[in-house]
Amino acid sequence: xxxxxxxxxxxxxxxxxxxxxxxxxxxxxxxxxxxxxxxxxxxxxxxxxxxxxxxxxxxxxxxxxxxxxxxxxxxxxxxxxxxxxxxxxxxxxxxxxxxxxxxxxxxxxxxxxxxxxxxxxxxxxxxxxxxxxxxxxxxxxxxxxxxxxxxxxxxxxxxxxxxxxxxxxxxxxxxxxxxxxxxxxxxxxxxxxxxxxxxxxxxxxxxxxxxxxxxxxxxxxxxxxxxxxxxxxxxxxxxxxxxxxxxxxxxxxxxxxxxxxxxxxxxxxxxxxxxxxxxxxxxxxxxxxxxxxxxxxxxxxxxxxxxxxxxxxxxxxxxxxxxxxxxxxxxxxxxxxxxxxxxxxxxxxxxxxxxxxxxxxxxxxxxxxxxxxxxxxxxxxxxxxxxxxxxxxxxxxxxxxxxxxxxxxxxxxxxxxxxxxxxxxxxxxxx
Ligand code: S3P
Numbered sequence: 001x002x003x004x005x006x007x008x009x010x011x012x013x014x015x016x017x018x019x020x021x022x023x024x025x026x027x028x029x030x031x032x033x034x035x036x037x038x039x040x041x042x043x044x045x046x047x048x049x050x051x052x053x054x055x056x057x058x059x060x061x062x063x064x065x066x067x068x069x070x071x072x073x074x075x076x077x078x079x080x081x082x083x084x085x086x087x088x089x090x091x092x093x094x095x096x097x098x099x100x101x102x103x104x105x106x107x108x109x110x111x112x113x114x115x116x117x118x119x120x121x122x123x124x125x126x127x128x129x130x131x132x133x134x135x136x137x138x139x140x141x142x143x144x145x146x147x148x149x150x151x152x153x154x155x156x157x158x159x160x161x162x163x164x165x166x167x168x169x170x171x172x173x174x175x176x177x178x179x180x181x182x183x184x185x186x187x188x189x190x191x192x193x194x195x196x197x198x199x200x201x202x203x204x205x206x207x208x209x210x211x212x213x214x215x216x217x218x219x220x221x222x223x224x225x226x227x228x229x230x231x232x233x234x235x236x237x238x239x240x241x242x243x244x245x246x247x248x249x250x251x252x253x254x255x256x257x258x259x260x261x262x263x264x265x266x267x268x269x270x271x272x273x274x275x276x277x278x279x280x281x282x283x284x285x286x287x288x289x290x291x292x293x294x295x296x297x298x299x300x301x302x303x304x305x306x307x308x309x310x311x312x313x314x315x316x317x318x319x320x321x322x323x324x325x326x327x328x329x330x331x332x333x334x335x336x337x338x339x340x341x342x343x344x345x346x347x348x349x350x351x352x353x354x355x356x357x358x359x360x361x362x363x364x365x366x367x368x369x370x371x372x373x374x375x376x377x378x379x380x381x382x383x384x385x386x387x388x389x390x391x392x393x394x395x396x397x398x399x400x401x402x403x404x405x406x407x408x409x410x411x412x413x414x415x416x417x418x419x420x421x422x423x424x425x426x427x428x429x430x431x
Contacts, residue, residue: 005406027199040069043229045420078105103152107153123344134184156180160185162186178222190311191314198287230293233257236253237319243299260283321391327375330373333373345391361379361403
């Protein structure tokens with residue numbers, strides 16, 4: 001479906017953004033691995049996270065939905081049922097990469113994970129290697145793509161260094177490690193989001209972090225009654241970008257998750273001289289069980305260009321398309337380096353962002369692992385193709401509000417993958 005977003009005169013209002021997608025996936029999965037009922041406060045009801053609820057039900061967990069609260073009655077760590085057919089992960093990369101960690105520990109059971117056309121292009125080789133080292137048997141199409149077959153086994157604990165900084169791969173290993181035969185250590189080349197670690201700590205698991213390494217000790221059961229899901233920092237980022245770019249804007253976003261591993265975008269924005277006030281978590285030495293939240297107060301701001309270095313990339317990975325958009329309006333050059341991972345997201349997000357914004361009048365070039373934007377002229381407007389990717393759909397809408405002539409977004413319905421009320425929310429702030 002196509003939808004037009006006309007230039008806005010200013011965004012104003014107060015809004016609560018939808019619950020966090022990453023944390024909702026983990027809450028449902030880890031809830032299903034527990035033996036006692038887990039109450040999830042503010043579960044995200046969107047396409048991706050509905051796939052996770054359906055998946056855990058197929059594996060034998062009971063799910064009760066009561067508005068935003070979801071109660072999951074799990075099967076326990078080692079008793080996931082073997083469903084009759086493949087598990088449909090839909091479009092959800094996080095489900096595709098995390099779930100095999102749990103399934104790998106189901107001795108004597110075989111599972112197949114499959115999904116939509118986009119998921120069939122998303123690599124899974126990154127999780128095959130550590131899970132095989134732990135003793136599971138896995139088969140992927142062409143050795144790297146879904147459908148993915150997982151044969152559960154009695155798992156060994158391992159020590160491994162991941163070649164890429166990916167919270168999905170790290171989390172997969174941590175979930176498998178819960179049922180292994182000792183302590184497992186996983187190292188990553190740069191810090192990535194740590195929601196899995198926080199929920200496991202909350203569930204009584206012996207887990208600790210030492211710099212870029214996380215060690216988790218195996219356990220018999222997870223003990224956790226309640227998981228509170230904060231507002232999604234990545235969904236909030238689209239509204240923040242709109243507020244920063246449209247002159248005269250002033251927004252208040254309530255209860256946004258401000259875990260340090262998710263606020264890389266806000267640190268980049270502040271470096272660009274964007275005004276976003278809030279009580280952001282500082283970088284922590286030790287793991288914490290809680291997910292901090294804050295209200296964020298956003299005001300229109302003239303911006304300056306910046307350089308995003310590889311270490312910052314995993315901490316702002318889903319917001320990098322927005323850094324490109326901000327760069328179009330900022331004085332000077334904005335460069336993102338070390339973000340090759342963007343090429344294997346829901347779409348090739350380097351190509352999607354560069355072709356999309358260039359079509360709206362941006363002076364932007366793709367590099368192998370990022371992009372460079374020469375800013376200051378803003379955007380004229382035009383048409384942008386969401387390519388079935390929720391973040392590109394929302395990027396196009398925000399670009400339209402900030403452009404001179406408006407933007408037609410082809411495939412706006414993709415926004416519902418993570419933010420079902422996006423169009424209503426953004427239109428409500430404009431009028
Ligand atoms: C996610 C981690 C990121 C991110 C994705 C969600 C997660 O992927 O892009 O949208 O929930 O762990 P990688 O960890 O593979 O970079």
